[in-house]
Amino acid sequence: VRAELTPTIAVHGGAGTLASDDPASPPGAGAPRLAGVRRAAEEALALLVRGGSALDAVELAVRILEDDPTYNAGTGAVLNEAGSVELDASIMDGATLRCGAVACVTDVRNPVVLARQVLERSPHVLLAGAGASAFARSVGIAPVANGDLVTAAQRARWLAARAPSGHGTVGAVARDRDGHLAAATSTGGTAGKLAGRIGDSPLVGCGTYADDALAAVSCTGHGERIIQLTLARHAADLVGGGLSPDDAARTAAERLAARVAGEGGLIVVGPRGVAGFAHNTPVMSRAWSDERGAIQAAL
Amino acid sequence: VRAELTPTIAVHGGAGTLASDDPASPPGAGAPRLAGVRRAAEEALALLVRGGSALDAVELAVRILEDDPTYNAGTGAVLNEAGSVELDASIMDGATLRCGAVACVTDVRNPVVLARQVLERSPHVLLAGAGASAFARSVGIAPVANGDLVTAAQRARWLAARAPSGHGTVGAVARDRDGHLAAATSTGGTAGKLAGRIGDSPLVGCGTYADDALAAVSCTGHGERIIQLTLARHAADLVGGGLSPDDAARTAAERLAARVAGEGGLIVVGPRGVAGFAHNTPVMSRAWSDERGAIQAAL
Numbered sequence: 195v196r197a198e199l200t201p202t203i204a205v206h207g208g209a210g211t212l213a214s215d216d217p218a219s220p221p222g223a224g225a226p227r228l229a230g231v232r233r234a235a236e237e238a239l240a241l242l243v244r245g246g247s248a249l250d251a252v253e254l255a256v257r258i259l260e261d262d263p264t265y266n267a268g269t270g271a272v273l274n275e276a277g278s279v280e281l282d283a284s285i286m287d288g289a290t291l292r293c294g295a296v297a298c299v300t301d302v303r304n305p306v307v308l309a310r311q312v313l314e315r316s317p318h319v320l321l322a323g324a325g326a327s328a329f330a331r332s333v334g335i336a337p338v339a340n341g342d343l344v345t346a347a348q349r350a351r352w353l354a355a356r357a358p359s360g361h362g363t364v365g366a367v368a369r370d371r372d373g374h375l376a377a378a379t380s381t382g383g384t385a386g387k388l389a390g391r392i393g394d395s396p397l398v399g400c401g402t403y404a405d406d407a408l409a410a411v412s413c414t415g416h417g418e419r420i421i422q423l424t425l426a427r428h429a430a431d432l433v434g435g436g437l438s439p440d441d442a443a444r445t446a447a448e449r450l451a452a453r454v455a456g457e458g459g460l461i462v463v464g465p466r467g468v469a470g471f472a473h474n475t476p477v478m479s480r481a482w483s484d485e486r487g488a489i490q491a492a493l
Numbered sequence: 494v495r496a497e498l499t500p501t502i503a504v505h506g507g508a509g510t511l512a513s514d515d516p517a518s519p520p521g522a523g524a525p526r527l528a529g530v531r532r533a534a535e536e537a538l539a540l541l542v543r544g545g546s547a548l549d550a551v552e553l554a555v556r557i558l559e560d561d562p563t564y565n566a567g568t569g570a571v572l573n574e575a576g577s578v579e580l581d582a583s584i585m586d587g588a589t590l591r592c593g594a595v596a597c598v599t600d601v602r603n604p605v606v607l608a609r610q611v612l613e614r615s616p617h618v619l620l621a622g623a624g625a626s627a628f629a630r631s632v633g634i635a636p637v638a639n640g641d642l643v644t645a646a647q648r649a650r651w652l653a654a655r656a657p658s659g660h661g662t663v664g665a666v667a668r669d670r671d672g673h674l675a676a677a678t679s680t681g682g683t684a685g686k687l688a689g690r691i692g693d694s695p696l697v698g699c700g701t702y703a704d705d706a707l708a709a710v711s712c713t714g715h716g717e718r719i720i721q722l723t724l725a726r727h728a729a730d731l732v733g734g735g736l737s738p739d740d741a742a743r744t745a746a747e748r749l750a751a752r753v754a755g756e757g758g759l760i761v762v763g764p765r766g767v768a769g770f771a772h773n774t775p776v777m778s779r780a781w782s783d784e785r786g787a788i789q790a791a792l
Contacts (some may be wrong), residue, residue: 291721325688398720427698452529
């Protein structure tokens with residue numbers, strides 16, 4: 195009988211500048227972003243402590259952050275050039291390498307839940323656009339109006355053509371009590387993006403990767419640059435090669451800057467349940483469980 | 494002054510069974526598939542010998558195969574569940590790591606040409622569906638009717654609900670006289686796929702990868718399984734770690750079978766201009782230039 199392990203959760207709410215959401219950057223601007231990732235990590239950790247799976251934990255954490263209008267995912271996502279929200283998400287199970295993802299989704303409140311359904315109930319890994327919507331209906335996920343996903347703050351930004359960086363992608367990585375890993379990521383993409391643009395978040399190996407033999411990884415930042423390095427798979431391979439999760443994340447973030455001038459960050463959890471992170475941007479909101487099972491949060 | 498190198502091209506027309514295109518598998522069934530990859534390799538090699546870039550060479554080779562109704566890409570692609578063609582393609586420049594890709598394209602004759610335009614003229618890497626069509630129009634690529642991409646043979650297969658494996662993806666890898674690498678891949682995906690399904694072919698690191706410091710790779714086979722292992726990036730990393738292109742391809746194909754029960758194959762060219770390939774399926778149509786600059790072809 196295998197001893198039950200201490201579970202681990204780590205969550206991010208996007209890499210960028212403190213001013214990503216507000217150029218005036220008032221004192222305390224980071225507070226809502228910290229509160230949200232802390233709450234998501236706490237709820238996901240409670241699920242893990244009860245014996246829940248890493249896969250369920252990362253889905254829960256990302257769903258909570260999608261529903262939080264502070265982040266650029268689900269409700270509160272940035273608008274594309276046409277003034278609409280198009281959402282991307284992915285989820286991957288490190289125990290089986292099963293994965294599911296959706297892209298350019300316009301009418302689903304929680305893209306990560308739909309990605310989980312792609313994993314569980316379709317023969318495919320990635321569904322986009324109207325096909326993803328049709329699949330959502332076929333598995334009983336109710337439609338929402340695109341406007342219901344748009345917050346007044348994001349609409350005002352779009353009307354002012356004041357495109358923020360689009361940072362605020364959310365993600366989670368976890369190890370459960372059985373030692374299995376999982377990762378999930380969700381985003382509204384970059385503000386003012388072309389309709390149909392798919393970034394790194396829904397792409398297995400780019401924004402998200404999980405393999406019990408390597409690590410679980412979720413990335414955030416400039417998606418096109420992250421894709422060029424298949425950053426999540428690269429960081430997972432670094433852990434597989436012997437680096438600690440912190441060192442793997444730092445190496446990957448440095449490489450992102452050095453090789454393709456990319457801005458971003460990532461969270462990593464290894465097979466031993468140690469969480470690590472790194473970012474080459476001024477801040478990355480994040481929360482994680484420490485070795486005593488307490489939730490820590492930082493910008 | 495750097496000496497000009499011998500250029501290298503390798504092309505594939507998909508991994509599968511000899512009966513992939515015709516269950517009766519008559520003697521000589523492989524002949525059209527061999528003739529097509531040979532011609533594509535010859536034309537791309539001629540371009541390279543004239544001093545053309547690896548990027549131009551892989552685009553040309555894949556464009557020729559997209560126009561050949563023998564293969565499951567461009568004209569002659571398989572039909573999805575709804576009876577339509579949805580095309581995916583990607584291209585990557587190993588010198589700069591720039592890449593472009595399109596998915597779920599319904600109205601463009603040569604998706605690889607559109608992918609090249611995404612690389613050259615958009616801030617994005619991957620565009621899908623109607624957004625990809627709108628971008629095509631913005632860069633002057635004329636629309637075609639979806640039905641113009643459908644051959645009588647594929648329509649008959651769809652009507653008979655006799656879904657073939659969907660093999661017949663095409664791809665190319667090259668090294669040019671300056672020593673730069675490039676890769677490209679194009680497909681109609683799996684027969685009977687859900688609308689909106691995106692496979693490995695348009696995904697950087699899955700179906701396609703190129704980095705002058707590692708290798709150029711194009712994959713073919715069961716896309717969902719290839720995605721789980723980010724197979725193209727994995728094979729490129731194996732070359733970076735010291736394996737020959739042949740050994741890297743073989744290791745990757747074996748891993749595809751062993752880890753996720755995936756069927757497929759891949760072509761690889763390394764920085765020294767040596768081409769390699771492997772497949773865990775009965776056949777993979779392919780053509781490549783040998784060290785004397787002669788084109789070889791095999792199933």
